[in-house]
Amino acid sequence: MLIDLHAHSYLSKGCDLDPRAVLDRAALFGLDGVAFTETNTQDGCDELFELGAKSKVKVFVGLELVTDRGQYLCFFPKPERAPEPVQMWGSNREKPWSAAECLPKVRSLGAAIVAARPYDRDSPNPAMDYVRTLGGVLCAVEGYNARVKQTSNDLAVEAAETLKLPCTGGSDARGSLDEVGYGATFFKKPVQTQEQLVAALLAGDFYPVMAGELPRLTRPGEAQASRSGGKRRGGGGGGGGGGGRRRRG
DSSP states (O other): OEEEEEEOOTTSTTOOOOHHHHHHHHHHTTOSEEEEEEETOOTTHHHHHHHHHTSSSEEEEEEEEEETTEEEEEEOSSGGGSOOHHHHHOOOSSSOBOHHHHHHHHHHTTOEEEEESTTOTTSSSOOGGGGGGOTTTOSEEEEEETTSOHHHHHHHHHHHHHHTOOEEEEOOBOSOGGGTTSEEEEESSOOOSHHHHHHHHHHTOEEEEEESSOOOOOOTTOOOOOOOSSOEEOOSOOTTTOOOOOOOO
16 A cells, blocks of 8 residues: 655645645556645644545545654544643743653654655754664654655665664645655555554555656756656665565556
């Protein structure tokens, strides 16, 4: 089962993507599910689950927690019952929340935690090698993020191997629908519910998959990277669980 574990919608600040359009695009790429990981919130999860009930593509909900030492995808068995980060730690306007404080708390609430793009220097306060100290908290490391440089993904895979953790993959779509479909996570067993997703993440039986040419964001002075329309190829490795593989069909 192929699930994009890292996508955004208009429920995230600075993102205008319609979740319906994200699901339609995911279906075109043959994805079985999309996890909407909105930035620092799960507010709106009821709306997303309602969309999923009407869609061919299954919907899962998480949040992307932004801390002083990196970003983390957090998946709760029942996100509608989980407290919002701002309720637990107050405002983060003056300074980001502390990873040392937040991550153990989130884990104690039953969430599966994935370190997102830990070596992406273009993200705020990247985790870098701090991620290597989180073996008792993380269930996985994002080894393939379609928005970051391949060297950053490679470093994430190396960190996962050191921690003996598997890797996930995701598109991290937030700027354009064109970003949907370039990264996902393959689960060997069917994942039908939010609770099953969390259990599967904690079990570690999955690996990252990337599709088409490696995309990148357009930066000042650079041309947009070319992409091959939906052609799938092997992905960037999976620490402790084998490398990414070609998706058939």
